[in-house]
Amino acid sequence: MKMEIDFNKNKDGLVPVIIQDVETKVVLMLGYMNDEAYLKTLETKKVTFFSRSKQRLWTKGETSGNFLELVSIKNDCDKDTLLIQVNPIGPTCHTGTDTCWNEDNKQSFGFLTELENIITSRVENADSKKSYVASLFEKGINKIAQKVGEEAVEVVIEAKDDNDDLFLNESADLLFHYLMLLKAKGFQLNDVVSVLQERHNS
Incomplete structure (x- = not known):
């Protein structure tokens, strides 16, 4: 079921998307979605963003094979930021690291x-x-x-x-x-x- 997301809050029609590993709870990356990217993510069960540099839809892993398999999507209280939990296939960052902050994606118990x-x-x-x-x-x-x-x-x-x-x-x-x-x-x-x-x- 499609949730209510305020894509019109910003002039570019994009909302920020926080990507989190469903098992380790480590934050892997930050991206952006428009309505079309959101719908494609729901359809394919692979996280798709809107690339601001290429000005097109971009499915994470479409060239590397390092997909982000969709587990769940949560909307924040203002309906303009998404938290997406995933099962990552391989490293998330284009540099080859687990996260875009150069951190290991490991389970932590505080x-x-x-x-x-x-x-x-x-x-x-x-x-x-x-x-x-x-x-x-x-x-x-x-x-x-x-x-x-x-x-x-x-x-x-x-x-x-x-x-x-x-x-x-x-x-x-x-x-x-x-x-x-x-x-x-x-x-x-x-x-x-x-x-x-x-x-x-x-």
């Missing part, structure tokens, strides 16, 4: 991803061998797995009491040590999320 990066840095940086993370990794995966088990028991114990502060602190300890165990096994949080997504979709 501070948890930052914490994963800190753990990796502590393990790989020789100057941080005195850190708790590095010292635990030096003891091997059995010790790391043991710590996860110990922290899990602490969470269960605190869950049975009424001290929310202790429960949350033990939960944080468990999550931190679990991220270390994932690192020791050669995985990341994203690998676990992928399994959960597959279960959800099956």
